[in-house]
Structure formats: structure tokens, C-alpha cells
Amino acid sequence: MLKDFLEGKPLRHPLHPMLVHFPIGLFILSFLFDLASLVFPFELYLVRDSFYAMLLGVIMALIAAVPGFVDYTDIRSDHPGKRTATAHLTLNLIVVAIYGINLGVRSSTLDELKTPIVPLVLSLIGIALLSAAGYLGGRLVYDEGIAVGRHKRRTPTPEDTLRLSTANDAKEGDVVFVSVPGAERLGNEETLRAEINGQVITIAKIDNRVFAFQEFCTHRFGPLSEGTFHGFDVQCPWHKSRFDVRTGKVTNGPAKVDLKTFRVETRDGKICVGVPCTT
Amino acid sequence: MKWLLDVLKGKWLKHPLHPILVHVPMAMWPSAVIFDLLSQWRIGGNAMVRLSFYAIIFGLVASLPAVPAGVVDWSGIKKEKPAWKIGLYHMILNLVVAVLFAINLGLRAQTFREATKVAGTPLLLSVVGTGLLVGSAYLGGLMVYEYGIRVARMSKKKKREIAEAGGANVPPE
Numbered sequence: 001m002l003k004d005f006l007e008g009k010p011l012r013h014p015l016h017p018m019l020v021h022f023p024i025g026l027f028i029l030s031f032l033f034d035l036a037s038l039v040f041p042f043e044l045y046l047v048r049d050s051f052y053a054m055l056l057g058v059i060m061a062l063i064a065a066v067p068g069f070v071d072y073t074d075i076r077s078d079h080p081g082k083r084t085a086t087a088h089l090t091l092n093l094i095v096v097a098i099y100g101i102n103l104g105v106r107s108s109t110l111d112e113l114k115t116p117i118v119p120l121v122l123s124l125i126g127i128a129l130l131s132a133a134g135y136l137g138g139r140l141v142y143d144e145g146i147a148v149g150r151h152k153r154r155t156p157t158p159e160d161t162l163r164l165s166t167a168n169d170a171k172e173g174d175v176v177f178v179s180v181p182g183a184e185r186l187g188n189e190e191t192l193r194a195e196i197n198g199q200v201i202t203i204a205k206i207d208n209r210v211f212a213f214q215e216f217c218t219h220r221f222g223p224l225s226e227g228t229f230h231g232f233d234v235q236c237p238w239h240k241s242r243f244d245v246r247t248g249k250v251t252n253g254p255a256k257v258d259l260k261t262f263r264v265e266t267r268d269g270k271i272c273v274g275v276p277c278t279t
Numbered sequence: 280m281k282w283l284l285d286v287l288k289g290k291w292l293k294h295p296l297h298p299i300l301v302h303v304p305m306a307m308w309p310s311a312v313i314f315d316l317l318s319q320w321r322i323g324g325n326a327m328v329r330l331s332f333y334a335i336i337f338g339l340v341a342s343l344p345a346v347p348a349g350v351v352d353w354s355g356i357k358k359e360k361p362a363w364k365i366g367l368y369h370m371i372l373n374l375v376v377a378v379l380f381a382i383n384l385g386l387r388a389q390t391f392r393e394a395t396k397v398a399g400t401p402l403l404l405s406v407v408g409t410g411l412l413v414g415s416a417y418l419g420g421l422m423v424y425e426y427g428i429r430v431a432r433m434s435k436k437k438k439r440e441i442a443e444a445g446g447a448n449v450p451p452e
Contacts, residue, residue: 013420025306029337045326052323052330056310080441134302138294141423143434148427200445216442218450220431238427248448257450 006070007150014147016071017137019064024134026057027099031123034115041113048110054103054123061096068092071147076193077160081144084136091133098126145222149237157226158193166197166275175263175274183210183271193225196275201262203273204245206232210264211245212273218250218257287351295429297352300345301419307338308380308412312405315397324395331405332391335384342377349373352429362426365418372415379408 008014033050036043072089075082102122109116140146150157166176178196186192186205193215194201200215202225213234215225222238229235233242233251241255248259263274289296314331317323323330353366383404390398397405422428431438442449 011417013417013424018416018420021302021305022310023306024302025304025338026310028303029307029310029334032337033333045329048326049330049333052314052326053310053334056313134299135292135294138299142294142298142429143431143437145427145430148424148430151424195445198444198446200442200447214442214445214447216438216445216447216449218448220435221438221442221447221449222427222431238430240427255450257448260446260448 003070006067007074007147008067009151012151014071014150015067016064017141017147019060019067020134020137022060023057023064024130026053026060027123027127027130030054030057031127034120034123037113037115038120043113047106047112047115050115051103051106051110054099054106058096058099058103061092061099065092065096074150074157075146076158079144081140081146084140084144085146088133088136088140091129091136095126095130095133098122098129102126145238149222149228149240150226152228152235152237153226154228155187155190158191160193161200162192162194164194164196166277171277172274174277176277177263177265177267177272177274179267179270179272183273184269186210189229191225191227193223194273196273197277199262199275201273201275202227202234203264203271204229204234206245210271212262212264213243213245213248214260217241217243217255218259219253219255224259284351287348288355289348290433293433295348295352297345297348298419298423300341300348301416303341304338304345304377305412305416307334307341308376308405309409311335311338312402312409315402315405318396319402321396325393328387328391328394328397331397332384332387335380335387335405339377339380339384342373346373356428360426362422362428365422365426366428369415369418369422372411372418376408376412376415379404379411383408 030050030053033046037046072085075085102119106119164178166178169176169178180194180203183192183203188205190205192203194203201212202215203212206229217224217236219239219241222236224234224236226237227234232245234245235242239254242252243259244251248261250258265272287296311331311334314327318327356363356366383401386401439449
């Protein structure tokens with residue numbers, strides 16, 4: 001499938017972060033040629049080589065944009081990293097546009113010995129914005145874990161979080177059962193992410209049974225709704241901690257603390273999750 | 280010394296340093312292959328030969344600071360984890376690649392100012408070096424995307440707050 005390919009699933013590695021090395025390195029190289037042309041104006045071809053490096057950088061940036069955009073669409077709409085990703089994408093589009101203009105401005109001055117001031121300034125602005133955009137991209141990986149462990153998942157990840165209220169449901173002791181719309185349509189190893197009374201819960205179907213447990217891994221709080229299933233174990237996409245979804249018990253580290261689990265019952269054909277009453 | 284370790288780990292940036300620094304060699308050396316081939320196909324002439332030469336130099340210079348940053352990240356991996364061994368292979372391969380490109384550069388140094396195409400031996404060294412680099416970089420990527428090395432380590436506190444707000448069981452601090 002094209003989407004799986006562009007997400008790098010066959011490679012077990014996302015494609016976008018591989019490809020972005022090229023524009024980043026080449027735009028910096030291009031700028032170094034510009035600076036060198038000011039310091040060593042007697043050296044041949046510095047201006048021309050700056051142009052060639054930039055041209056290859058723009059080509060590679062355009063190629064990198066395709067899997068980058070696919071990665072972007074795969075981030076849950078209410079993910080805390082979504083805004084960072086939007087900023088990363090917007091900044092990079094601006095950077096490519098600036099470099100496109102830069103190439104155009106330079107194309108008539110390739111045989112000069114010094115890079116003229118306008119393209120030089122454009123390169124400086126481009127590198128500043130690119131550094132910021134690249135930094136945000138790194139934060140997406142190392143803070144938010146975007147694309148980490150994603151290739152292990154065979155089923156789609158939740159597109160957003162269902163926000164459900166317990167206001168209309170009757171209390172049963174200290175638990176209230178809330179019906180989860182869409183839960184009955186889940187396929188095996190598919191998940192929903194729900195927030196009920198502030199509790200963030202993963203709802204997963206395994207072996208035709210539905211289970212509910214806390215969304216956050218107890219190691220570094222990775223998203224279990226994007227995890228993989230191994231028998232009745234859920235595996236965190238980030239560091240492979242495993243938990244038994246029936247009991248919440250850790251079956252494999254690095255996590256040491258068990259998950260909170262929630263009762264799931266079918267009532268009037270609807271799948272309901274029991275969450276503790278807030279009052 | 281602790282301050283130096285923190286700098287190399289990228290704590291001041293809230294982002295590991297090694298993956299930032301490797302962008303330059305990772306871009307320069309495969310690009311050198313492209314420039315070498317273009318020169319072979321009579322595109323660009325001496326400008327292309329020079330471009331390839333400078334790209335290799337820039338890659339070598341930029342790879343130096345990436346070494347201590349990478350070693351510090353690697354030393355943070357527990358030895359019994361699969362990522363430790365991958366990191367070791369990644370490190371050895373990268374050293375081989377850097378040596379190959381240093382030799383490659385030496386072979387070009389005499390001729391790059393006049394030659395209009397890159398000779399066979401340096402071209403071959405570029406191709407072999409890049410092949411090994413791609414393999415090595417892939418291992419580096421696997422450490423992040425398969426094994427989660429350095430993922431959500433510096434943001435752990437923020438993530439813990441989000442998990443607590445979401446009613447999750449969390450480990451003691």
C-alpha cells in the first residue's frame with residue numbers, strides 16, 4: 001500500500017527523517033560557499049557550486065515533503081504534537097519557497113566571483129528558518145514520539161479522542177457505565193482513544209472481546225492506543241513495555257507499574273465502559 | 280565534566296545533539312557520489328569536481344563533533360538491550376566510513392583544482408563509503424524508531440503530568 005510505503009513501514013523506519021538530511025546539509029554547504037566566495041574571491045566556481053548545492057537541496061526537499069505530509073496526516077488531530085507539526089510543515093514550505101526564489105535570483109550570476117548580497121541574505125534567512133523547522137521536527141520525534149514504533153502497527157491508529165460524558169448514566173456503586181459509540185464496529189487489534197470524566201482510556205478489540213485500559217504507558221507514558229497486540233498483551237510503541245489487557249499487569253519491562261483497567265459490558269447491544277464516579 | 284556531558288546529551292537544547300549533527304555528513308557524502316557521477320557524465324566540469332571535494336571535507340569536519348555526542352548517547356544504553364549492540368555496529372561502521380572518506384579526500388587533493396571529472400578510484404571509494412554510511416545510518420534510525428532510544432526522555436516530566444491528568448497509574452518519581 002502506498003501510504004504504508006511512504007510511512008516507511010517496510011523499512012521499519014520513517015522515510016521523511018531520512019530524506020531531510022539532504023536539504024539541511026546542502027543548504028548549509030551552499031551558504032558556506034557563499035561565505036567562502038566573500039573571503040576568497042579569487043577562487044573559481046564558489047558561486048556556481050553554491051548554486052548546485054542549493055539546487056540539489058531543493059530537489060531533495062521536495063521529495064522529502066511527500067512522506068513528511070503523509071506522516072503529518074497520521075498524527076491524531078488532538079495530539080499535543082499536532083501544533084508543532086503544523087508549525088514544522090508551514091515553516092518548511094516557506095523555506096522551500098525562499099530557496100526557490102533564491103535559485104531564480106542566482107541563476108543569472110553564476111559566473112561572478114562573489115555571491116551578491118540579495119541571494120546571500122535570502123540564504124541566511126532560509127538557514128535560520130530551516131534550523132527552527134528542523135528543531136521542531138526533532139522535538140516531534142524525541143519529545144512526542146511521532147513515528148516511533150509506528151511501523152509495528154498493522155491497524156490504523158485513532159484519528160482523534162472521543163470525549164464522553166457520564167452525566168446521563170446511572171451510577172452503580174462507585175462506577176458509572178458509559179456507552180462508547182463506534183466500539184461495536186472495531187475490528188480485531190483496532191483501538192479507540194476516549195476521554196471519559198478526564199480518564200484517558202484505550203478501548204481495544206482482541207480475539208473478538210473488547211478491553212479498556214489506561215492510555216498512557218507507565219514507563220515514559222507512550223500512547224497505548226497506538227500500540228501493538230501480542231495475544232492479550234498490549235505493547236507500547238515507544239519502548240516495548242507489555243501489559244496484559246485483562247488485568248493491566250506488566251508482562252515485560254521497562255515499565256514496572258501496572259495499568260489501570262476498566263470493566264467493559266454490553267448493554268442493549270452497546271459496548272459500555274465502567275469508569276469511577278468523579279463525585 | 281558533568282556540564283560537558285549535559286552539553287553533549289543536548290539537555291540545553293531539549294533535543295539530543297548527535298542526530299542533529301549527523302545531518303551534515305549524511306547529506307555531504309551521498310551528495311558527493313551524485314556530484315562524482317555528474318562529473319563522469321560531463322556535467323558541471325571542474326566546478327562539479329570541486330563541489331564534490333568540498334562536500335567531502337565539510338562532511339569530515341562536521342562528523343567530528345558528532346562522535347562524542349554519539350558516544351555519550353550510546354553509553355546511556357544498558358548493555359543487555361538489543362540497541363546497545365546496534366549502537367556498537369553503528370559506531371564501528373561510521374568510523375570505517377569516515378576513514379574511507381578521508382582516504383578519498385587525500386586521493387583528490389592533488390587534482391581537484393584542474394580535473395574535469397572524478398577518477399575511478401575516488402568515485403569507487405565514494406560509492407562504497409556511501410553504501411556503508413546508508414547501512415550505518417539505518418542502524419542509527421532503528422535505534423530511535425524501533426527501540427525508542429532517547430525518545431520521551433527529556434520530556435518525561437511533561438508527559439507524566441499529562442498522564443496524571445488523564446487519570447493514569449504512574450510510577451513513583
